Amino acid sequence: MGWMSWALLSALFAALTAILAKKGVAHVEPNLATAIRTTVVVVFAWAIAIAFGRPHELGSLDRKTYALLALSGIATGLSWICYFRALSLGQASKVAPVDKLSVVFVLLLAWPLLGEQLSLGKILGAGLIAAGAIVLAVLP
Known part of the structure; x- marks a missing residue:
C-alpha cells in the first residue's frame, strides 16, 4: 500500500x-x-x-x-x-474539525522547520481546511 x-x-x-x-x-x-x-x-x-x-x-x-x-x-x-x-x-462533530486544523499548522510549520515549499495550492487548501473547520465548529 x-x-x-x-x-x-x-x-x-x-x-x-x-x-x-x-x-x-x-x-x-x-x-x-x-x-x-x-x-x-x-x-x-x-x-x-x-x-x-x-x-x-x-x-x-x-x-x-x-x-x-x-x-x-x-x-x-x-x-x-x-x-x-x-x-x-x-x-465530537465540532471538536474533530477543529482538531484537524493540525493540517494547517503542519503546513505552516513544515515550511520553516522542514524546508518544505509553500505553494499556491497548499495555501489555498489550508485556507479551505481552516474555513471548513470554522464552519463545522461554529455554525449549527
Whole structure:
C-alpha cells in the first residue's frame, strides 16, 4: 500500500477515535480517559513494533533521534489531553474539525522547520481546511 492508502486508513481510525472517545469520556475524568487510552496505545504499539518492526535497532539510535521522538511523544500526549478535554466539553462533530486544523499548522510549520515549499495550492487548501473547520465548529 502507498502513502495515500495509509493516510486514508489513518483518517478512518481517527474518526473512530473521536466517536469511541466521546462515548468513553462521558463517564470518566478526561485525564484518566487519556491515561487509559495511552496505556492501550503503548501496549499495542510495542506489540506491532516487536511483531513487524526491528526492536533490536533500539541500541543503534542516536541521542538526537531519541530526543526528537521523545518530544514528539510529549506533543502527542499534550494533544490527546487537550482532545479528550475538548470532547468531554463539546460535541465530537465540532471538536474533530477543529482538531484537524493540525493540517494547517503542519503546513505552516513544515515550511520553516522542514524546508518544505509553500505553494499556491497548499495555501489555498489550508485556507479551505481552516474555513471548513470554522464552519463545522461554529455554525449549527
